[in-house]
Amino acid sequence: MNSPEDYRSSAGKAAADTRLHSALAKMRDKVGRNALNLYTQVDAQADPRLKAKDVRRKVVNNLDVVLTSLAAKITGRGGHVHFAPTDLDAVEYCLGVARRHGVRRVVKGKSMLSEEIGLNAAFEAAGIETVETDLGEYIVQLKGETPSHIIAPAIHYSREQVGELFAEKLGEPYTSDPPTLTAMARKALREKMLTAEMGVSGGNTACAETGHVTIVSNEGNIRMSSTMPRVHVVLLGIEKVAATLEDHDVLLRMLTRAAAGQKISTYVSYVGGPRLEDEPDGPEEFHLVLVDNGRTRILGDPDFREVLHCIRCGCCLNVCPVYLKIGGHSYGTPYCGPIGAVFTPLTRGVNECHHLCQGETLCGACKQVCPVDNDLPRMLSLLRAKLADGDPRWNVRPQSRGTKAAFAAWAWIMSRRPALDLLLRLGRAVQRLLPKPSGWIRRLPGPLSGWTRGRDFPPLAKESFTERWARTRGRKA
Amino acid sequence: MTNRPKRVTLFIQCIIDSCFPDAAWAMVRVLEKQGVELVHPKDQTCCGQPAFNAGYRQEAARLAERFLDVFEDAEAIVCPSGSCVNMVRHHYAELFEHQPRLLARAEAVAAKTWEFTEYLVDVLGVTDVGAFWKGQVTYHDSCHLLRGLGVADQPRALLRQVRGLELVEMTRSDECCGFGGTFAVKYPEISEALLETKLANVQSTGAETVTGCDMGCLMHMQGMITRRGLPIQVRHIAEILAGEER
Numbered sequence: 135m136n137s138p139e140d141y142r143s144s145a146g147k148a149a150a151d152t153r154l155h156s157a158l159a160k161m162r163d164k165v166g167r168n169a170l171n172l173y174t175q176v177d178a179q180a181d182p183r184l185k186a187k188d189v190r191r192k193v194v195n196n197l198d199v200v201l202t203s204l205a206a207k208i209t210g211r212g213g214h215v216h217f218a219p220t221d222l223d224a225v226e227y228c229l230g231v232a233r234r235h236g237v238r239r240v241v242k243g244k245s246m247l248s249e250e251i252g253l254n255a256a257f258e259a260a261g262i263e264t265v266e267t268d269l270g271e272y273i274v275q276l277k278g279e280t281p282s283h284i285i286a287p288a289i290h291y292s293r294e295q296v297g298e299l300f301a302e303k304l305g306e307p308y309t310s311d312p313p314t315l316t317a318m319a320r321k322a323l324r325e326k327m328l329t330a331e332m333g334v335s336g337g338n339t340a341c342a343e344t345g346h347v348t349i350v351s352n353e354g355n356i357r358m359s360s361t362m363p364r365v366h367v368v369l370l371g372i373e374k375v376a377a378t379l380e381d382h383d384v385l386l387r388m389l390t391r392a393a394a395g396q397k398i399s400t401y402v403s404y405v406g407g408p409r410l411e412d413e414p415d416g417p418e419e420f421h422l423v424l425v426d427n428g429r430t431r432i433l434g435d436p437d438f439r440e441v442l443h444c445i446r447c448g449c450c451l452n453v454c455p456v457y458l459k460i461g462g463h464s465y466g467t468p469y470c471g472p473i474g475a476v477f478t479p480l481t482r483g484v485n486e487c488h489h490l491c492q493g494e495t496l497c498g499a500c501k502q503v504c505p506v507d508n509d510l511p512r513m514l515s516l517l518r519a520k521l522a523d524g525d526p527r528w529n530v531r532p533q534s535r536g537t538k539a540a541f542a543a544w545a546w547i548m549s550r551r552p553a554l555d556l557l558l559r560l561g562r563a564v565q566r567l568l569p570k571p572s573g574w575i576r577r578l579p580g581p582l583s584g585w586t587r588g589r590d591f592p593p594l595a596k597e598s599f600t601e602r603w604a605r606t607r608g609r610k611a
Numbered sequence: 612m613t614n615r616p617k618r619v620t621l622f623i624q625c626i627i628d629s630c631f632p633d634a635a636w637a638m639v640r641v642l643e644k645q646g647v648e649l650v651h652p653k654d655q656t657c658c659g660q661p662a663f664n665a666g667y668r669q670e671a672a673r674l675a676e677r678f679l680d681v682f683e684d685a686e687a688i689v690c691p692s693g694s695c696v697n698m699v700r701h702h703y704a705e706l707f708e709h710q711p712r713l714l715a716r717a718e719a720v721a722a723k724t725w726e727f728t729e730y731l732v733d734v735l736g737v738t739d740v741g742a743f744w745k746g747q748v749t750y751h752d753s754c755h756l757l758r759g760l761g762v763a764d765q766p767r768a769l770l771r772q773v774r775g776l777e778l779v780e781m782t783r784s785d786e787c788c789g790f791g792g793t794f795a796v797k798y799p800e801i802s803e804a805l806l807e808t809k810l811a812n813v814q815s816t817g818a819e820t821v822t823g824c825d826m827g828c829l830m831h832m833q834g835m836i837t838r839r840g841l842p843i844q845v846r847h848i849a850e851i852l853a854g855e856e857r
């Protein structure tokens with residue numbers, strides 16, 4: 135994870151990277167700013183986001199029951215279900231499965247949850263070759279990087295850069311033609327798929343009523359990695375389930391629109407157990423790993439439970455003006471953008487992630503496009519409140535005595551108009567000493583210098599509105 | 612309009628009060644031209660928004676309670692800043708969530724607090740305030756005004772009626788300018804990058820003036836415009852609506 139200092143410096147660098155900005159702008163225009171239009175296809179009368187929110191709220195409030203019935207359906211079909219309280223436990227379980235089957239190669243579908251628990255690194259450390267099969271994930275893996283977007287992991291690369299990467303790593307002739315590049319990846323990956331003993335994928339949602347995990351993709355890689363290897367393991371965050379098929383349908387229709395601007399993705403895979411006798415293909419062994427890793431703690435706090443409604447569509451990234459400038463890597467955590475800024479501090483420590491809680495403008499664009507109407511700005515604001523005054527329930531220490539004292543002093547003055555008037559008079563005297571080549575203040579001292587790094591600051595007027603009102607109309611009022 | 616209040620209590624955003632009083636005086640002229648009687652409680656200071664956004668809720672709550680004391684008796688409260696009205700209308704309820712008495716008082720005050728353009732159009736039912744302004748103007752949608760209060764059409768309707776003024780829309784007028792209170796000071800690199808994009812969108816309209824309903828965003832824009840000597844002028848919407856032919 136990036137430290138707060140790393141955050142500011144990498145964000146600062148990215149903020150000047152215009153090539154990155156134009157890559158991200160494509161997601162913004164194609165998906166993000168188009169999302170609300172797409173939702174009206176689902177329901178033009180009532181706002182479908184509210185229906186989806188309701189579906190999510192119901193299920194998150196009844197997770198225990200819903201997960202039990204999902205698990206029962208899957209074990210009934212001969213699958214294994216494991217509940218992993220922590221990231222380490224989830225990784226240990228996956229390693230155990232791999233060891234039992236003498237696995238040397240794993241093919242993976244795209245899974246942000248596997249990033250969250252650090253699965254690839256653990257597999258590699260155990261000598262198991264781990265191959266990402268989603269094109270974007272494959273690109274970042276070849277680069278030795280992590281995804282920079284929840285849905286589009288390699289969005290920060292141009293096709294020219296991908297061409298160079300494939301030329302270097304795959305020994306292919308250079309091209310920047312996307313279909314040719316895709317064909318190159320496909321060729322390289324197909325060999326891996328045919329020889330892998332184990333497949334790992336991440337569930338986008340699940341349906342308790344039918345007992346399936348649902349995985350959407352546009353490349354067909356999920357279908358191969360979930361059917362060809364002998365063993366298949368699906369990772370699923372405990373919150374990502376729908377109770378009924380009807381509810382599942384509501385979420386799926388919102389998910390593909392919000393994530394990729396599609397009515398439905400090219401492939402939708404439903405997996406729910408090992409191959410049955412009358413089925414032509416499928417794994418011999420099937421495992422569902424339900425990962426908690428801090429989620430039940432969030433569930434226990436009504437202020438933040440809403441963040442578990444998230445369906446990880448990534449749409450909030452595409453409209454976040456901050457994400458669009460700094461890109462995913464600046465956050466230094468698996469989940470970036472607005473959703474990451476709320477989820478990560480809650481799971482990794484609010485003090486440790488204070489920069490994520492405070493690095494936004496609270497503009498509200500994320501809430502507006504979220505397919506489940508998640509109020510991320512409300513939760514960011516609450517996280518800041520924890521940093522301001524501390525909160526033992528979340529083990530949060532007050533972040534800064536100095537800032538606290540400054541706000542307390544400010545509130546003291548603002549509670550007394552005469553004190554404010556005095557301060558304004560004092561300010562007018564002091565500002566005469568500050569440089570004002572343009573009429574506005576060029577340089578402010580101390581912590582306020584951040585403003586005047588690239589912007590001038592307005593001087594105090596000679597007479598405040600209040601003073602002049604009192605002078606000219608005082609008696610009338 | 613049926614329930615047209617006779618008397619409006621002015622709620623002047625702290626930065627307008629101290630740095631941009633002209634915008635408030637412009638609002639006074641526009642409202643008085645509509646025949647509204649104005650009062651100005653001399654004890655008012657700040658609604659508490661800066662503290663709230665930074666997480667300092669105890670301090671914000673102190674000022675919120677004080678705001679209720681000062682404004683409670685008003686018939687209607689009108690403010691030339693969308694984010695301050697959003698604070699009063701939506702966030703006071705969050706601050707007093709567990710204090711029923713204060714919550715009730717906050718809700719009563721919230722129900723009669725209006726942003727300036729919202730008040731003109733939705734309460735007074737006016738879109739033509741008889742203003743004159745020469746030239747092309749582009750309008751910036753401030754985040755809290757737009758997404759918090761849902762105010763987007765009112766200022767545009769008012770601007771369209773201004774004689775001599777041509778309203779030119781910019782690309783993504785609803786995208787944040789990067790101000791965000793203490794964010795602008797804490798993360799200047801990011802904040803400036805957002806602002807650069809905003810100003811590029813303003814400039815590509817060719818309009819000589821950018822306007823809006825929130826001085827926070829406008830002073831943020833003006834800050835970079837002044838620093839870089841860009842040929843754009845910034846005006847609070849009240850100043851345009853108070854414009855006269857000369």
Ligand code: SF4
Pocket residue numbers: 392443444445446447448449450451473500503504505506507508510
């Ligand atoms: S918070 Fe909403 S928009 Fe963001 S990833 Fe989650 S569901 Fe999608």
